[in-house]
Amino acid sequence: MILRNKIYHCSASIATAGGGVKTYINGLYRVMPDAFGTEIIANLLEYDQSHFHLLHIHEASALAPVNNQCPVVFTAHNHDVYCASGTKYLAASKTSCDRLLNGLGCTWGHFIDGCGSRRPPQVLKNWQRASTELDALKKLGILTIANSDYVRSQLIANGLPPSQVVTLLCGIAPPESKHTPLTPAVHDQKRILFAGRIVPEKGLDWLLRAVPLLDRRIHLDIAGDGWAMPQVWRLAEDLQISDRLTWHGWCQGEKLENLYRESFAVIFPSVWPEPAGLVTLEAYVRFRAVIASAVGGIPEHIQDGKTGILVVPHQVEQLALAITELATNFDKARMIGIAGNELFHNEFTLNIHAQRLQKIYDAAIAKQV
Structure with missing residues:
Protein backbone atom coordinates (compact mmCIF):
# COMPACT_ATOMS: atom_id res chain seq x y z
CA MET A 1 0.00 0.00 0.00
CA ALA A 173 27.06 6.86 9.60
CA PRO A 174 29.80 6.60 12.23
CA PRO A 175 30.98 3.14 13.29
CA GLU A 176 29.37 1.60 16.33
CA SER A 177 32.71 1.07 18.07
CA LYS A 178 34.83 3.89 19.50
CA HIS A 179 37.82 5.43 17.75
CA THR A 180 40.31 7.94 19.11
CA PRO A 181 43.07 10.17 17.69
CA LEU A 182 46.41 8.64 16.78
CA THR A 183 48.72 7.84 19.70
CA PRO A 184 52.53 7.61 19.76
CA ALA A 185 52.29 3.87 20.44
CA VAL A 186 50.20 3.24 17.33
CA HIS A 187 52.35 5.56 15.23
CA ASP A 188 55.46 3.67 16.32
CA GLN A 189 54.01 0.45 14.88
CA LYS A 190 54.37 2.02 11.42
CA ARG A 191 51.33 0.36 9.82
CA ILE A 192 49.35 1.71 6.88
CA LEU A 193 46.02 0.40 5.62
CA PHE A 194 44.48 -0.28 2.21
CA ALA A 195 40.80 -1.23 2.42
CA GLY A 196 38.81 -1.96 -0.72
CA ARG A 197 38.22 -4.20 -3.70
CA ILE A 198 41.33 -5.68 -5.26
CA VAL A 199 40.77 -4.77 -8.90
CA PRO A 200 43.10 -2.75 -11.19
CA GLU A 201 41.18 0.52 -10.96
CA LYS A 202 41.57 0.63 -7.17
CA GLY A 203 45.32 1.14 -7.60
CA LEU A 204 46.79 -1.40 -5.20
CA ASP A 205 49.50 -2.23 -7.74
CA TRP A 206 51.14 1.18 -7.66
CA LEU A 207 50.83 1.30 -3.88
CA LEU A 208 52.80 -1.96 -3.81
CA ARG A 209 55.41 -0.38 -6.09
CA ALA A 210 55.85 2.40 -3.53
CA VAL A 211 56.59 -0.02 -0.68
CA PRO A 212 60.26 -0.69 -1.66
CA LEU A 213 60.87 3.06 -1.40
CA LEU A 214 59.67 3.15 2.21
CA ASP A 215 61.46 2.52 5.46
CA ARG A 216 61.46 -1.24 5.98
CA ARG A 217 59.64 -0.80 9.29
CA ILE A 218 56.51 0.40 7.48
CA HIS A 219 54.02 -2.45 7.09
CA LEU A 220 51.01 -2.48 4.76
CA ASP A 221 47.77 -4.14 5.86
CA ILE A 222 45.52 -5.07 2.92
CA ALA A 223 41.85 -5.55 3.76
CA GLY A 224 40.01 -6.64 0.66
CA ASP A 225 39.54 -9.19 -2.06
CA GLY A 226 38.86 -9.25 -5.78
CA TRP A 227 39.61 -10.91 -9.10
CA ALA A 228 43.01 -9.18 -9.41
CA MET A 229 44.40 -10.94 -6.32
CA PRO A 230 46.66 -13.33 -8.30
CA GLN A 231 48.25 -10.43 -10.20
CA VAL A 232 48.98 -8.25 -7.17
CA TRP A 233 50.18 -11.28 -5.21
CA ARG A 234 52.72 -12.03 -7.96
CA LEU A 235 53.71 -8.35 -8.08
CA ALA A 236 54.43 -8.40 -4.35
CA GLU A 237 56.58 -11.50 -4.85
CA ASP A 238 58.45 -9.87 -7.74
CA LEU A 239 59.07 -6.74 -5.66
CA GLN A 240 60.29 -8.93 -2.78
CA ILE A 241 58.01 -7.18 -0.28
CA SER A 242 55.79 -10.07 0.80
CA ASP A 243 57.22 -9.94 4.32
CA ARG A 244 56.12 -6.30 4.59
CA LEU A 245 52.47 -7.00 3.79
CA THR A 246 49.60 -8.75 5.51
CA TRP A 247 46.72 -9.99 3.34
CA HIS A 248 43.61 -10.00 5.51
CA GLY A 249 41.02 -10.81 2.85
CA TRP A 250 37.62 -9.18 2.95
CA CYS A 251 37.10 -7.66 6.41
CA GLN A 252 34.17 -6.23 8.30
CA GLY A 253 33.08 -5.61 11.86
CA GLU A 254 35.67 -5.36 14.60
CA LYS A 255 38.40 -6.93 12.50
CA LEU A 256 38.26 -4.00 10.11
CA GLU A 257 37.83 -1.48 12.93
CA ASN A 258 40.99 -2.80 14.59
CA LEU A 259 42.95 -2.46 11.36
CA TYR A 260 41.98 1.23 11.30
CA ARG A 261 43.01 1.58 14.94
CA GLU A 262 46.41 -0.03 14.29
CA SER A 263 47.27 2.20 11.31
CA PHE A 264 48.75 5.70 11.24
CA ALA A 265 47.29 6.41 7.77
CA VAL A 266 44.80 5.05 5.25
CA ILE A 267 45.96 4.86 1.63
CA PHE A 268 43.34 5.43 -1.08
CA PRO A 269 45.25 4.96 -4.38
CA SER A 270 42.38 4.67 -6.88
CA VAL A 271 43.36 5.37 -10.47
CA TRP A 272 39.86 5.51 -11.96
CA PRO A 273 37.74 8.66 -11.41
CA GLU A 274 35.83 7.66 -8.30
CA PRO A 275 32.45 9.41 -8.36
CA ALA A 276 32.95 10.35 -4.71
CA GLY A 277 35.17 7.96 -2.79
CA LEU A 278 33.81 7.01 0.60
CA VAL A 279 37.16 5.66 1.82
CA THR A 280 38.08 9.25 2.69
CA LEU A 281 35.06 9.62 4.97
CA GLU A 282 35.66 6.21 6.53
CA ALA A 283 39.17 7.38 7.48
CA TYR A 284 37.93 10.75 8.76
CA VAL A 285 35.37 9.28 11.11
CA ARG A 286 38.10 7.07 12.61
CA PHE A 287 40.62 9.91 13.18
CA ARG A 288 43.04 8.61 10.55
CA ALA A 289 44.95 10.64 8.00
CA VAL A 290 44.19 9.69 4.42
CA ILE A 291 46.58 9.76 1.46
CA ALA A 292 44.47 9.70 -1.69
CA SER A 293 44.65 10.02 -5.46
CA ALA A 294 43.68 13.38 -6.91
CA VAL A 295 41.17 11.96 -9.39
CA GLY A 296 37.42 12.12 -9.98
CA GLY A 297 35.40 13.31 -7.01
CA ILE A 298 38.02 12.39 -4.38
CA PRO A 299 39.65 15.87 -4.09
CA GLU A 300 36.30 17.46 -3.25
CA HIS A 301 36.35 15.66 0.09
CA ILE A 302 39.94 16.48 1.07
CA GLN A 303 41.58 19.72 2.15
CA ASP A 304 45.05 18.92 0.84
CA GLY A 305 47.67 19.13 3.56
CA LYS A 306 45.06 19.71 6.29
CA THR A 307 42.64 16.77 6.35
CA GLY A 308 44.63 14.53 4.02
CA ILE A 309 47.30 14.43 1.35
CA LEU A 310 46.51 14.27 -2.37
CA VAL A 311 48.87 12.59 -4.82
CA VAL A 312 48.87 12.18 -8.59
CA PRO A 313 47.84 8.65 -9.64
CA HIS A 314 50.74 6.39 -10.67
CA GLN A 315 53.33 8.82 -9.24
CA VAL A 316 55.01 6.18 -7.11
CA GLU A 317 57.73 8.41 -5.67
CA GLN A 318 55.19 11.08 -4.69
CA LEU A 319 53.09 8.47 -2.89
CA ALA A 320 56.15 7.11 -1.10
CA LEU A 321 57.14 10.62 0.01
CA ALA A 322 53.64 11.29 1.38
CA ILE A 323 53.66 8.05 3.37
CA THR A 324 57.17 8.76 4.65
CA GLU A 325 56.16 12.27 5.70
CA LEU A 326 53.43 10.93 7.97
CA ALA A 327 55.52 7.97 9.14
CA THR A 328 58.24 10.31 10.37
CA ASN A 329 56.04 13.10 11.74
CA PHE A 330 53.70 11.93 14.48
CA ASP A 331 52.32 15.41 15.18
CA LYS A 332 51.35 15.95 11.55
CA ALA A 333 49.78 12.49 11.18
CA ARG A 334 47.76 13.04 14.37
CA MET A 335 46.65 16.58 13.50
CA ILE A 336 45.55 15.57 9.99
CA GLY A 337 43.47 12.78 11.51
CA ILE A 338 41.87 15.17 14.01
CA ALA A 339 41.20 17.79 11.31
CA GLY A 340 39.60 15.14 9.10
CA ASN A 341 37.36 14.05 11.94
CA GLU A 342 36.31 17.64 12.54
CA LEU A 343 35.54 18.12 8.84
CA PHE A 344 33.51 14.91 8.88
CA HIS A 345 31.32 16.14 11.73
CA ASN A 346 30.90 19.55 10.06
CA GLU A 347 30.16 18.33 6.53
CA PHE A 348 29.77 14.59 6.05
CA THR A 349 27.56 13.08 8.72
Whole structure:
Protein backbone atom coordinates (compact mmCIF):
# COMPACT_ATOMS: atom_id res chain seq x y z
CA MET A 1 0.00 0.00 0.00
CA ILE A 2 1.38 3.38 -1.07
CA LEU A 3 1.07 6.15 1.51
CA ARG A 4 0.48 9.48 -0.20
CA ASN A 5 2.50 11.51 2.32
CA LYS A 6 5.64 9.38 2.06
CA ILE A 7 8.68 9.40 -0.21
CA TYR A 8 9.52 6.11 -1.93
CA HIS A 9 12.88 4.85 -3.14
CA CYS A 10 12.92 3.15 -6.52
CA SER A 11 15.48 0.60 -7.73
CA ALA A 12 15.03 -2.94 -9.02
CA SER A 13 18.55 -4.11 -8.13
CA ILE A 14 18.44 -2.67 -4.61
CA ALA A 15 15.09 -4.31 -3.96
CA THR A 16 16.49 -7.73 -4.86
CA ALA A 17 20.24 -7.66 -4.19
CA GLY A 18 21.19 -4.84 -1.83
CA GLY A 19 24.71 -3.40 -2.03
CA GLY A 20 26.22 0.00 -1.26
CA VAL A 21 23.19 2.01 -2.34
CA LYS A 22 20.95 -0.18 -0.17
CA THR A 23 23.25 0.63 2.76
CA TYR A 24 22.81 4.31 1.93
CA ILE A 25 19.03 3.99 1.82
CA ASN A 26 19.00 2.11 5.12
CA GLY A 27 20.96 5.00 6.59
CA LEU A 28 18.35 7.46 5.32
CA TYR A 29 15.62 5.37 6.94
CA ARG A 30 17.44 5.72 10.26
CA VAL A 31 17.94 9.49 10.17
CA MET A 32 14.68 10.39 8.36
CA PRO A 33 12.30 7.79 9.84
CA ASP A 34 9.11 9.73 9.15
CA ALA A 35 9.91 10.67 5.56
CA PHE A 36 9.84 7.37 3.70
CA GLY A 37 7.56 4.52 2.90
CA THR A 38 9.17 1.22 3.81
CA GLU A 39 8.66 -0.44 0.42
CA ILE A 40 11.39 -0.10 -2.20
CA ILE A 41 9.75 0.17 -5.61
CA ALA A 42 11.23 -2.36 -8.03
CA ASN A 43 8.92 -1.83 -11.03
CA LEU A 44 7.07 1.46 -11.54
CA LEU A 45 4.81 -0.09 -14.19
CA GLU A 46 2.96 -1.82 -11.35
CA TYR A 47 1.90 1.48 -9.76
CA ASP A 48 -0.21 4.55 -10.47
CA GLN A 49 2.51 7.19 -10.20
CA SER A 50 0.06 9.96 -9.44
CA HIS A 51 -0.34 8.38 -5.97
CA PHE A 52 3.27 9.06 -4.98
CA HIS A 53 4.23 12.08 -2.88
CA LEU A 54 7.74 11.87 -4.36
CA LEU A 55 9.89 9.17 -5.98
CA HIS A 56 13.63 8.94 -5.42
CA ILE A 57 15.17 6.86 -8.21
CA HIS A 58 18.58 5.30 -7.63
CA GLU A 59 19.40 3.62 -10.94
CA ALA A 60 18.99 4.95 -14.44
CA SER A 61 17.36 1.75 -15.70
CA ALA A 62 14.30 2.72 -13.64
CA LEU A 63 13.81 6.00 -15.54
CA ALA A 64 12.01 4.57 -18.59
CA PRO A 65 8.56 4.15 -16.95
CA VAL A 66 8.58 7.59 -15.29
CA ASN A 67 5.70 9.70 -16.58
CA ASN A 68 6.14 12.85 -14.46
CA GLN A 69 2.75 12.41 -12.75
CA CYS A 70 4.50 12.96 -9.42
CA PRO A 71 7.65 14.73 -8.25
CA VAL A 72 10.78 12.70 -9.00
CA VAL A 73 14.47 13.02 -8.17
CA PHE A 74 17.24 10.83 -9.54
CA THR A 75 20.63 10.21 -7.90
CA ALA A 76 23.58 9.42 -10.16
CA HIS A 77 25.53 7.21 -7.76
CA ASN A 78 28.00 6.21 -10.49
CA HIS A 79 29.04 6.95 -14.09
CA ASP A 80 26.57 4.59 -15.78
CA VAL A 81 24.17 7.18 -17.16
CA TYR A 82 26.87 8.96 -19.24
CA CYS A 83 29.47 6.20 -19.70
CA ALA A 84 28.80 3.01 -21.65
CA SER A 85 31.29 0.95 -19.63
CA GLY A 86 30.51 2.72 -16.38
CA THR A 87 34.21 3.20 -15.59
CA LYS A 88 35.35 6.49 -17.20
CA TYR A 89 38.76 4.79 -17.16
CA LEU A 90 40.96 3.72 -20.06
CA ALA A 91 42.86 0.70 -18.83
CA ALA A 92 45.29 0.59 -21.76
CA SER A 93 46.67 4.07 -21.07
CA LYS A 94 45.83 4.10 -17.34
CA THR A 95 44.06 7.43 -17.68
CA SER A 96 40.59 8.82 -17.05
CA CYS A 97 38.35 9.04 -20.10
CA ASP A 98 37.56 12.59 -21.21
CA ARG A 99 35.18 11.61 -24.03
CA LEU A 100 31.49 12.39 -24.04
CA LEU A 101 29.02 9.57 -24.57
CA ASN A 102 28.96 8.81 -28.31
CA GLY A 103 28.91 5.68 -30.40
CA LEU A 104 32.27 6.02 -32.13
CA GLY A 105 34.21 7.13 -29.06
CA CYS A 106 32.70 4.48 -26.82
CA THR A 107 33.30 1.71 -29.36
CA TRP A 108 36.93 2.81 -29.67
CA GLY A 109 37.17 2.95 -25.89
CA HIS A 110 35.96 -0.63 -25.47
CA PHE A 111 38.00 -2.23 -28.25
CA ILE A 112 41.20 -0.14 -28.18
CA ASP A 113 41.43 1.63 -24.84
CA GLY A 114 40.18 -1.25 -22.72
CA CYS A 115 37.50 0.68 -20.82
CA GLY A 116 35.14 -2.31 -20.81
CA SER A 117 34.25 -5.58 -22.51
CA ARG A 118 35.66 -6.20 -25.99
CA ARG A 119 32.87 -8.64 -26.91
CA PRO A 120 30.82 -6.96 -29.67
CA PRO A 121 27.37 -7.92 -28.27
CA GLN A 122 28.29 -6.52 -24.85
CA VAL A 123 29.78 -3.34 -26.35
CA LEU A 124 26.54 -2.75 -28.24
CA LYS A 125 24.47 -3.52 -25.16
CA ASN A 126 26.52 -1.10 -23.03
CA TRP A 127 26.15 1.68 -25.58
CA GLN A 128 22.41 1.19 -26.04
CA ARG A 129 21.85 1.14 -22.28
CA ALA A 130 23.75 4.34 -21.56
CA SER A 131 22.38 6.31 -24.52
CA THR A 132 18.80 5.27 -23.73
CA GLU A 133 19.14 6.21 -20.06
CA LEU A 134 20.80 9.56 -20.80
CA ASP A 135 18.10 10.43 -23.35
CA ALA A 136 15.40 9.56 -20.82
CA LEU A 137 16.98 11.79 -18.19
CA LYS A 138 17.17 14.69 -20.66
CA LYS A 139 13.57 14.32 -21.81
CA LEU A 140 12.12 13.94 -18.32
CA GLY A 141 13.93 16.99 -16.98
CA ILE A 142 13.78 15.64 -13.43
CA LEU A 143 16.00 17.05 -10.72
CA THR A 144 19.23 15.05 -10.73
CA ILE A 145 21.54 14.63 -7.73
CA ALA A 146 25.26 14.23 -8.36
CA ASN A 147 27.40 12.93 -5.50
CA SER A 148 30.30 15.20 -6.48
CA ASP A 149 30.95 18.25 -8.64
CA TYR A 150 32.95 15.92 -10.89
CA VAL A 151 29.83 13.83 -11.60
CA ARG A 152 27.78 17.02 -12.02
CA SER A 153 30.28 18.32 -14.59
CA GLN A 154 30.02 15.05 -16.54
CA LEU A 155 26.22 15.17 -16.57
CA ILE A 156 26.23 18.77 -17.80
CA ALA A 157 28.91 18.08 -20.42
CA ASN A 158 26.71 15.27 -21.73
CA GLY A 159 23.74 17.55 -22.25
CA LEU A 160 21.83 18.10 -19.01
CA PRO A 161 21.14 21.78 -18.27
CA PRO A 162 22.98 23.07 -15.17
CA SER A 163 19.65 23.94 -13.55
CA GLN A 164 18.67 20.25 -13.62
CA VAL A 165 21.72 18.99 -11.70
CA VAL A 166 22.59 19.64 -8.06
CA THR A 167 25.60 18.37 -6.13
CA LEU A 168 25.01 16.61 -2.83
CA LEU A 169 28.18 15.21 -1.29
CA CYS A 170 27.91 11.87 0.47
CA GLY A 171 27.42 11.32 4.16
CA ILE A 172 28.04 8.18 6.19
CA ALA A 173 27.06 6.86 9.60
CA PRO A 174 29.80 6.60 12.23
CA PRO A 175 30.98 3.14 13.29
CA GLU A 176 29.37 1.60 16.33
CA SER A 177 32.71 1.07 18.07
CA LYS A 178 34.83 3.89 19.50
CA HIS A 179 37.82 5.43 17.75
CA THR A 180 40.31 7.94 19.11
CA PRO A 181 43.07 10.17 17.69
CA LEU A 182 46.41 8.64 16.78
CA THR A 183 48.72 7.84 19.70
CA PRO A 184 52.53 7.61 19.76
CA ALA A 185 52.29 3.87 20.44
CA VAL A 186 50.20 3.24 17.33
CA HIS A 187 52.35 5.56 15.23
CA ASP A 188 55.46 3.67 16.32
CA GLN A 189 54.01 0.45 14.88
CA LYS A 190 54.37 2.02 11.42
CA ARG A 191 51.33 0.36 9.82
CA ILE A 192 49.35 1.71 6.88
CA LEU A 193 46.02 0.40 5.62
CA PHE A 194 44.48 -0.28 2.21
CA ALA A 195 40.80 -1.23 2.42
CA GLY A 196 38.81 -1.96 -0.72
CA ARG A 197 38.22 -4.20 -3.70
CA ILE A 198 41.33 -5.68 -5.26
CA VAL A 199 40.77 -4.77 -8.90
CA PRO A 200 43.10 -2.75 -11.19
CA GLU A 201 41.18 0.52 -10.96
CA LYS A 202 41.57 0.63 -7.17
CA GLY A 203 45.32 1.14 -7.60
CA LEU A 204 46.79 -1.40 -5.20
CA ASP A 205 49.50 -2.23 -7.74
CA TRP A 206 51.14 1.18 -7.66
CA LEU A 207 50.83 1.30 -3.88
CA LEU A 208 52.80 -1.96 -3.81
CA ARG A 209 55.41 -0.38 -6.09
CA ALA A 210 55.85 2.40 -3.53
CA VAL A 211 56.59 -0.02 -0.68
CA PRO A 212 60.26 -0.69 -1.66
CA LEU A 213 60.87 3.06 -1.40
CA LEU A 214 59.67 3.15 2.21
CA ASP A 215 61.46 2.52 5.46
CA ARG A 216 61.46 -1.24 5.98
CA ARG A 217 59.64 -0.80 9.29
CA ILE A 218 56.51 0.40 7.48
CA HIS A 219 54.02 -2.45 7.09
CA LEU A 220 51.01 -2.48 4.76
CA ASP A 221 47.77 -4.14 5.86
CA ILE A 222 45.52 -5.07 2.92
CA ALA A 223 41.85 -5.55 3.76
CA GLY A 224 40.01 -6.64 0.66
CA ASP A 225 39.54 -9.19 -2.06
CA GLY A 226 38.86 -9.25 -5.78
CA TRP A 227 39.61 -10.91 -9.10
CA ALA A 228 43.01 -9.18 -9.41
CA MET A 229 44.40 -10.94 -6.32
CA PRO A 230 46.66 -13.33 -8.30
CA GLN A 231 48.25 -10.43 -10.20
CA VAL A 232 48.98 -8.25 -7.17
CA TRP A 233 50.18 -11.28 -5.21
CA ARG A 234 52.72 -12.03 -7.96
CA LEU A 235 53.71 -8.35 -8.08
CA ALA A 236 54.43 -8.40 -4.35
CA GLU A 237 56.58 -11.50 -4.85
CA ASP A 238 58.45 -9.87 -7.74
CA LEU A 239 59.07 -6.74 -5.66
CA GLN A 240 60.29 -8.93 -2.78
CA ILE A 241 58.01 -7.18 -0.28
CA SER A 242 55.79 -10.07 0.80
CA ASP A 243 57.22 -9.94 4.32
CA ARG A 244 56.12 -6.30 4.59
CA LEU A 245 52.47 -7.00 3.79
CA THR A 246 49.60 -8.75 5.51
CA TRP A 247 46.72 -9.99 3.34
CA HIS A 248 43.61 -10.00 5.51
CA GLY A 249 41.02 -10.81 2.85
CA TRP A 250 37.62 -9.18 2.95
CA CYS A 251 37.10 -7.66 6.41
CA GLN A 252 34.17 -6.23 8.30
CA GLY A 253 33.08 -5.61 11.86
CA GLU A 254 35.67 -5.36 14.60
CA LYS A 255 38.40 -6.93 12.50
CA LEU A 256 38.26 -4.00 10.11
CA GLU A 257 37.83 -1.48 12.93
CA ASN A 258 40.99 -2.80 14.59
CA LEU A 259 42.95 -2.46 11.36
CA TYR A 260 41.98 1.23 11.30
CA ARG A 261 43.01 1.58 14.94
CA GLU A 262 46.41 -0.03 14.29
CA SER A 263 47.27 2.20 11.31
CA PHE A 264 48.75 5.70 11.24
CA ALA A 265 47.29 6.41 7.77
CA VAL A 266 44.80 5.05 5.25
CA ILE A 267 45.96 4.86 1.63
CA PHE A 268 43.34 5.43 -1.08
CA PRO A 269 45.25 4.96 -4.38
CA SER A 270 42.38 4.67 -6.88
CA VAL A 271 43.36 5.37 -10.47
CA TRP A 272 39.86 5.51 -11.96
CA PRO A 273 37.74 8.66 -11.41
CA GLU A 274 35.83 7.66 -8.30
CA PRO A 275 32.45 9.41 -8.36
CA ALA A 276 32.95 10.35 -4.71
CA GLY A 277 35.17 7.96 -2.79
CA LEU A 278 33.81 7.01 0.60
CA VAL A 279 37.16 5.66 1.82
CA THR A 280 38.08 9.25 2.69
CA LEU A 281 35.06 9.62 4.97
CA GLU A 282 35.66 6.21 6.53
CA ALA A 283 39.17 7.38 7.48
CA TYR A 284 37.93 10.75 8.76
CA VAL A 285 35.37 9.28 11.11
CA ARG A 286 38.10 7.07 12.61
CA PHE A 287 40.62 9.91 13.18
CA ARG A 288 43.04 8.61 10.55
CA ALA A 289 44.95 10.64 8.00
CA VAL A 290 44.19 9.69 4.42
CA ILE A 291 46.58 9.76 1.46
CA ALA A 292 44.47 9.70 -1.69
CA SER A 293 44.65 10.02 -5.46
CA ALA A 294 43.68 13.38 -6.91
CA VAL A 295 41.17 11.96 -9.39
CA GLY A 296 37.42 12.12 -9.98
CA GLY A 297 35.40 13.31 -7.01
CA ILE A 298 38.02 12.39 -4.38
CA PRO A 299 39.65 15.87 -4.09
CA GLU A 300 36.30 17.46 -3.25
CA HIS A 301 36.35 15.66 0.09
CA ILE A 302 39.94 16.48 1.07
CA GLN A 303 41.58 19.72 2.15
CA ASP A 304 45.05 18.92 0.84
CA GLY A 305 47.67 19.13 3.56
CA LYS A 306 45.06 19.71 6.29
CA THR A 307 42.64 16.77 6.35
CA GLY A 308 44.63 14.53 4.02
CA ILE A 309 47.30 14.43 1.35
CA LEU A 310 46.51 14.27 -2.37
CA VAL A 311 48.87 12.59 -4.82
CA VAL A 312 48.87 12.18 -8.59
CA PRO A 313 47.84 8.65 -9.64
CA HIS A 314 50.74 6.39 -10.67
CA GLN A 315 53.33 8.82 -9.24
CA VAL A 316 55.01 6.18 -7.11
CA GLU A 317 57.73 8.41 -5.67
CA GLN A 318 55.19 11.08 -4.69
CA LEU A 319 53.09 8.47 -2.89
CA ALA A 320 56.15 7.11 -1.10
CA LEU A 321 57.14 10.62 0.01
CA ALA A 322 53.64 11.29 1.38
CA ILE A 323 53.66 8.05 3.37
CA THR A 324 57.17 8.76 4.65
CA GLU A 325 56.16 12.27 5.70
CA LEU A 326 53.43 10.93 7.97
CA ALA A 327 55.52 7.97 9.14
CA THR A 328 58.24 10.31 10.37
CA ASN A 329 56.04 13.10 11.74
CA PHE A 330 53.70 11.93 14.48
CA ASP A 331 52.32 15.41 15.18
CA LYS A 332 51.35 15.95 11.55
CA ALA A 333 49.78 12.49 11.18
CA ARG A 334 47.76 13.04 14.37
CA MET A 335 46.65 16.58 13.50
CA ILE A 336 45.55 15.57 9.99
CA GLY A 337 43.47 12.78 11.51
CA ILE A 338 41.87 15.17 14.01
CA ALA A 339 41.20 17.79 11.31
CA GLY A 340 39.60 15.14 9.10
CA ASN A 341 37.36 14.05 11.94
CA GLU A 342 36.31 17.64 12.54
CA LEU A 343 35.54 18.12 8.84
CA PHE A 344 33.51 14.91 8.88
CA HIS A 345 31.32 16.14 11.73
CA ASN A 346 30.90 19.55 10.06
CA GLU A 347 30.16 18.33 6.53
CA PHE A 348 29.77 14.59 6.05
CA THR A 349 27.56 13.08 8.72
CA LEU A 350 24.46 11.30 7.52
CA ASN A 351 22.30 13.79 9.45
CA ILE A 352 23.82 16.74 7.59
CA HIS A 353 23.43 14.89 4.31
CA ALA A 354 19.77 14.19 5.12
CA GLN A 355 19.07 17.84 5.90
CA ARG A 356 20.47 18.87 2.52
CA LEU A 357 18.59 16.06 0.79
CA GLN A 358 15.31 17.23 2.33
CA LYS A 359 15.83 20.66 0.73
CA ILE A 360 16.24 18.96 -2.66
CA TYR A 361 13.06 16.97 -2.07
CA ASP A 362 11.23 20.19 -1.17
CA ALA A 363 12.48 21.86 -4.36
CA ALA A 364 11.31 18.93 -6.50
CA ILE A 365 7.87 18.99 -4.87
CA ALA A 366 7.58 22.76 -5.27
CA LYS A 367 8.54 22.46 -8.95
CA GLN A 368 5.75 19.93 -9.55
CA VAL A 369 3.03 22.06 -7.95
